[in-house]
Amino acid sequence: MIVVNTEFVPGRQIVEVKGLVQGSTVRAKHVGRDIAASFKNIFGGELRGYTELLVDARQEALRRMLEQAQELGANGVLNVRFATSSITAGAAELYVYGTAVVLREEPA
Amino acid sequence: MNILIVFVVVLGVTWAIGRSVERAHFRRLEADERELAERIAVSDLKRLPANWHAAGATLVTGEVVIATDYFKVFAAVLRKLIGGRLRSYETLVARARREAVVRMMRQAERAGANVVWNARVETSTIQGRQQRQSGGIEVLAYGTAMRAE
Numbered sequence: 348m349i350v351v352n353t354e355f356v357p358g359r360q361i362v363e364v365k366g367l368v369q370g371s372t373v374r375a376k377h378v379g380r381d382i383a384a385s386f387k388n389i390f391g392g393e394l395r396g397y398t399e400l401l402v403d404a405r406q407e408a409l410r411r412m413l414e415q416a417q418e419l420g421a422n423g424v425l426n427v428r429f430a431t432s433s434i435t436a437g438a439a440e441l442y443v444y445g446t447a448v449v450l451r452e453e454p455a
Numbered sequence: 456m457n458i459l460i461v462f463v464v465v466l467g468v469t470w471a472i473g474r475s476v477e478r479a480h481f482r483r484l485e486a487d488e489r490e491l492a493e494r495i496a497v498s499d500l501k502r503l504p505a506n507w508h509a510a511g512a513t514l515v516t517g518e519v520v521i522a523t524d525y526f527k528v529f530a531a532v533l534r535k536l537i538g539g540r541l542r543s544y545e546t547l548v549a550r551a552r553r554e555a556v557v558r559m560m561r562q563a564e565r566a567g568a569n570v571v572w573n574a575r576v577e578t579s580t581i582q583g584r585q586q587r588q589s590g591g592i593e594v595l596a597y598g599t600a601m602r603a604e
Contacts, residue, residue, distance in 0.1 A: 349512065351599040352573050352597060352598060357601060390469055390472045391469075391472075391476055391522050392524075393520065394521065394581075397581060397591065405518060405595065427514060429577050431579040431595055439593065
Protein backbone atom coordinates (compact mmCIF):
# COMPACT_ATOMS: atom_id res chain seq x y z
CA MET A 348 0.00 0.00 0.00
CA ILE A 349 1.43 3.35 -1.06
CA VAL A 350 0.29 6.25 1.09
CA VAL A 351 1.18 9.81 0.07
CA ASN A 352 -0.32 13.23 0.49
CA THR A 353 0.44 14.32 -3.06
CA GLU A 354 -2.00 13.91 -5.94
CA PHE A 355 0.38 11.66 -7.83
CA VAL A 356 2.89 8.90 -7.18
CA PRO A 357 6.15 9.22 -9.09
CA GLY A 358 6.59 6.29 -11.46
CA ARG A 359 3.00 5.04 -11.08
CA GLN A 360 -0.19 5.53 -13.02
CA ILE A 361 -3.63 5.75 -11.51
CA VAL A 362 -5.71 2.97 -13.04
CA GLU A 363 -8.86 3.29 -10.98
CA VAL A 364 -10.24 5.64 -8.33
CA LYS A 365 -12.01 3.74 -5.56
CA GLY A 366 -13.24 6.74 -3.59
CA LEU A 367 -12.76 8.47 -0.26
CA VAL A 368 -11.46 6.49 2.68
CA GLN A 369 -11.19 7.79 6.21
CA GLY A 370 -10.14 6.91 9.70
CA SER A 371 -10.54 8.74 12.96
CA THR A 372 -9.83 8.22 16.62
CA VAL A 373 -10.52 10.09 19.83
CA ARG A 374 -8.02 9.38 22.55
CA ALA A 375 -7.78 10.45 26.16
CA LYS A 376 -4.68 10.41 28.25
CA HIS A 377 -4.71 8.70 31.62
CA VAL A 378 -4.67 10.46 34.97
CA GLY A 379 -0.96 9.91 35.54
CA ARG A 380 -0.15 11.79 32.38
CA ASP A 381 -2.58 14.50 33.37
CA ILE A 382 -0.75 15.04 36.66
CA ALA A 383 2.64 15.05 34.95
CA ALA A 384 1.27 17.55 32.45
CA SER A 385 0.04 19.91 35.14
CA PHE A 386 3.59 20.04 36.52
CA LYS A 387 4.93 20.74 33.06
CA ASN A 388 2.44 23.58 32.82
CA ILE A 389 4.38 25.42 35.50
CA PHE A 390 7.64 25.68 33.57
CA GLY A 391 6.70 24.80 30.02
CA GLY A 392 8.51 22.32 27.80
CA GLU A 393 7.47 19.32 25.77
CA LEU A 394 4.62 17.18 27.05
CA ARG A 395 6.08 13.82 26.05
CA GLY A 396 3.07 11.87 27.27
CA TYR A 397 0.80 13.88 24.99
CA THR A 398 3.20 13.61 22.08
CA GLU A 399 3.11 9.81 22.45
CA LEU A 400 -0.66 10.00 22.57
CA LEU A 401 -0.68 11.96 19.34
CA VAL A 402 1.66 9.44 17.69
CA ASP A 403 -0.60 6.55 18.78
CA ALA A 404 -3.70 8.39 17.58
CA ARG A 405 -2.12 9.09 14.20
CA GLN A 406 -1.11 5.44 13.77
CA GLU A 407 -4.56 4.21 14.77
CA ALA A 408 -6.39 6.62 12.45
CA LEU A 409 -4.09 5.71 9.55
CA ARG A 410 -4.59 2.00 10.26
CA ARG A 411 -8.37 2.39 10.05
CA MET A 412 -8.11 4.33 6.82
CA LEU A 413 -5.83 1.69 5.29
CA GLU A 414 -8.23 -1.08 6.31
CA GLN A 415 -10.97 0.67 4.38
CA ALA A 416 -8.71 1.11 1.38
CA GLN A 417 -7.82 -2.58 1.49
CA GLU A 418 -11.48 -3.58 1.59
CA LEU A 419 -12.06 -1.53 -1.53
CA GLY A 420 -9.26 -3.38 -3.25
CA ALA A 421 -7.02 -0.32 -3.55
CA ASN A 422 -3.23 -0.45 -3.43
CA GLY A 423 -2.63 3.22 -2.73
CA VAL A 424 -4.12 6.22 -0.93
CA LEU A 425 -3.43 9.64 -2.41
CA ASN A 426 -3.86 13.21 -1.22
CA VAL A 427 -4.01 12.20 2.44
CA ARG A 428 -5.08 14.96 4.83
CA PHE A 429 -4.99 15.10 8.62
CA ALA A 430 -7.32 17.15 10.75
CA THR A 431 -7.01 17.53 14.51
CA SER A 432 -9.47 18.95 16.97
CA SER A 433 -9.86 19.07 20.73
CA ILE A 434 -13.27 17.77 21.65
CA THR A 435 -12.98 18.03 25.39
CA ALA A 436 -10.30 18.64 28.01
CA GLY A 437 -7.57 16.01 27.81
CA ALA A 438 -8.86 14.27 24.70
CA ALA A 439 -7.54 14.58 21.19
CA GLU A 440 -9.34 13.77 17.99
CA LEU A 441 -7.40 12.90 14.90
CA TYR A 442 -9.10 12.48 11.58
CA VAL A 443 -7.36 11.31 8.44
CA TYR A 444 -8.80 10.96 4.96
CA GLY A 445 -7.65 10.38 1.42
CA THR A 446 -8.56 8.92 -1.94
CA ALA A 447 -8.14 5.18 -2.42
CA VAL A 448 -6.79 4.27 -5.86
CA VAL A 449 -5.43 1.38 -7.82
CA LEU A 450 -1.91 2.12 -9.07
CA ARG A 451 0.12 0.49 -11.79
CA GLU A 452 3.81 0.79 -12.66
CA GLU A 453 4.31 3.29 -15.40
CA PRO A 454 5.40 1.63 -18.63
CA ALA A 455 8.98 2.70 -19.30
CA MET B 456 0.76 40.43 51.38
CA ASN B 457 2.41 37.02 51.80
CA ILE B 458 0.32 35.65 48.97
CA LEU B 459 1.48 38.47 46.75
CA ILE B 460 5.14 37.73 47.52
CA VAL B 461 4.63 34.02 46.78
CA PHE B 462 2.90 34.95 43.54
CA VAL B 463 5.73 37.24 42.43
CA VAL B 464 8.37 34.61 43.34
CA VAL B 465 6.51 31.87 41.42
CA LEU B 466 6.15 34.17 38.46
CA GLY B 467 9.85 35.09 38.54
CA VAL B 468 10.97 31.47 38.80
CA THR B 469 8.67 30.30 36.00
CA TRP B 470 9.83 33.19 33.85
CA ALA B 471 13.51 32.30 34.38
CA ILE B 472 13.10 28.54 33.88
CA GLY B 473 10.62 28.92 31.03
CA ARG B 474 12.97 31.30 29.26
CA SER B 475 16.00 29.07 29.62
CA VAL B 476 14.01 26.05 28.38
CA GLU B 477 12.81 28.10 25.43
CA ARG B 478 16.25 29.43 24.55
CA ALA B 479 17.78 25.97 24.71
CA HIS B 480 14.99 24.69 22.47
CA PHE B 481 15.53 27.45 19.88
CA ARG B 482 19.27 26.77 19.85
CA ARG B 483 18.69 23.07 19.28
CA LEU B 484 16.11 23.79 16.57
CA GLU B 485 18.51 26.04 14.71
CA ALA B 486 21.26 23.40 14.79
CA ASP B 487 18.85 20.65 13.69
CA GLU B 488 17.38 22.75 10.90
CA ARG B 489 20.80 23.70 9.57
CA GLU B 490 21.97 20.08 9.68
CA LEU B 491 18.83 18.66 8.02
CA ALA B 492 18.49 21.37 5.37
CA GLU B 493 21.68 20.09 3.74
CA ARG B 494 20.14 16.69 3.09
CA ILE B 495 16.39 17.23 2.87
CA ALA B 496 14.41 19.82 0.93
CA VAL B 497 10.93 20.58 2.22
CA SER B 498 8.27 22.21 0.09
CA ASP B 499 4.53 22.70 0.26
CA LEU B 500 4.23 22.55 -3.53
CA LYS B 501 1.79 19.96 -4.79
CA ARG B 502 3.60 18.98 -7.98
CA LEU B 503 7.21 18.14 -8.64
CA PRO B 504 9.15 20.22 -11.16
CA ALA B 505 8.65 18.57 -14.59
CA ASN B 506 12.32 17.63 -15.08
CA TRP B 507 12.63 15.81 -11.76
CA HIS B 508 12.60 12.05 -11.46
CA ALA B 509 11.35 10.76 -8.16
CA ALA B 510 10.73 7.37 -6.58
CA GLY B 511 9.87 5.72 -3.28
CA ALA B 512 7.07 8.07 -2.24
CA THR B 513 5.82 7.56 1.29
CA LEU B 514 3.93 9.53 3.92
CA VAL B 515 6.03 10.98 6.76
CA THR B 516 4.80 12.74 9.88
CA GLY B 517 6.22 14.64 12.84
CA GLU B 518 4.27 15.43 15.96
CA VAL B 519 4.90 17.39 19.14
CA VAL B 520 2.95 18.77 22.09
CA ILE B 521 4.43 21.69 24.02
CA ALA B 522 3.06 23.05 27.28
CA THR B 523 2.51 26.68 28.17
CA ASP B 524 4.06 27.88 31.42
CA TYR B 525 2.61 30.07 34.17
CA PHE B 526 4.52 33.10 33.04
CA LYS B 527 3.28 32.84 29.45
CA VAL B 528 -0.30 32.48 30.63
CA PHE B 529 0.08 35.44 32.99
CA ALA B 530 1.74 37.59 30.32
CA ALA B 531 -1.07 36.71 27.92
CA VAL B 532 -3.75 37.62 30.45
CA LEU B 533 -2.14 41.04 30.94
CA ARG B 534 -1.68 41.52 27.21
CA LYS B 535 -5.32 40.78 26.54
CA LEU B 536 -6.30 43.83 28.61
CA ILE B 537 -4.79 46.19 26.06
CA GLY B 538 -4.56 43.93 23.04
CA GLY B 539 -1.68 43.57 20.61
CA ARG B 540 0.91 40.92 19.91
CA LEU B 541 1.05 38.01 22.31
CA ARG B 542 4.78 37.44 21.98
CA SER B 543 4.83 34.79 24.71
CA TYR B 544 2.47 32.63 22.65
CA GLU B 545 4.11 33.49 19.33
CA THR B 546 7.34 31.88 20.44
CA LEU B 547 5.41 28.88 21.78
CA VAL B 548 3.70 28.11 18.47
CA ALA B 549 6.92 28.80 16.57
CA ARG B 550 8.79 26.26 18.70
CA ALA B 551 6.12 23.61 18.29
CA ARG B 552 5.78 24.04 14.52
CA ARG B 553 9.51 24.04 13.89
CA GLU B 554 10.01 21.00 16.13
CA ALA B 555 7.26 19.06 14.31
CA VAL B 556 8.81 19.89 10.92
CA VAL B 557 12.26 18.81 12.17
CA ARG B 558 10.81 15.47 13.34
CA MET B 559 9.09 14.99 10.00
CA MET B 560 12.41 15.64 8.22
CA ARG B 561 14.15 13.09 10.46
CA GLN B 562 11.56 10.48 9.55
CA ALA B 563 12.04 11.30 5.86
CA GLU B 564 15.78 10.86 6.30
CA ARG B 565 15.27 7.44 7.89
CA ALA B 566 13.09 6.51 4.91
CA GLY B 567 16.03 7.31 2.63
CA ALA B 568 14.37 10.37 1.06
CA ASN B 569 15.90 13.69 0.08
CA VAL B 570 12.73 15.74 -0.39
CA VAL B 571 9.45 16.15 1.47
CA TRP B 572 6.78 17.39 -0.89
CA ASN B 573 3.33 18.86 -0.22
CA ALA B 574 4.21 19.49 3.43
CA ARG B 575 1.29 20.49 5.66
CA VAL B 576 1.22 21.67 9.26
CA GLU B 577 -1.83 21.08 11.46
CA THR B 578 -2.15 22.88 14.79
CA SER B 579 -4.56 22.44 17.65
CA THR B 580 -4.69 23.38 21.31
CA ILE B 581 -5.02 21.16 24.34
CA GLN B 582 -7.38 22.52 26.88
CA GLY B 583 -5.94 23.19 30.32
CA ARG B 584 -7.51 22.19 33.60
CA GLN B 585 -9.12 25.58 33.98
CA GLN B 586 -11.78 26.29 31.44
CA ARG B 587 -10.82 28.47 28.51
CA GLN B 588 -7.19 28.26 29.45
CA SER B 589 -4.80 26.68 27.02
CA GLY B 590 -2.71 23.86 28.46
CA GLY B 591 -0.52 23.42 25.44
CA ILE B 592 -0.21 23.34 21.72
CA GLU B 593 -0.24 20.26 19.56
CA VAL B 594 1.30 20.24 16.10
CA LEU B 595 1.23 17.56 13.43
CA ALA B 596 3.42 18.08 10.36
CA TYR B 597 3.13 15.72 7.40
CA GLY B 598 4.21 15.40 3.81
CA THR B 599 5.29 12.99 1.11
CA ALA B 600 8.91 11.91 1.35
CA MET B 601 10.65 10.75 -1.79
CA ARG B 602 13.99 10.31 -3.44
CA ALA B 603 14.24 12.91 -6.23
CA GLU B 604 16.91 13.73 -8.79
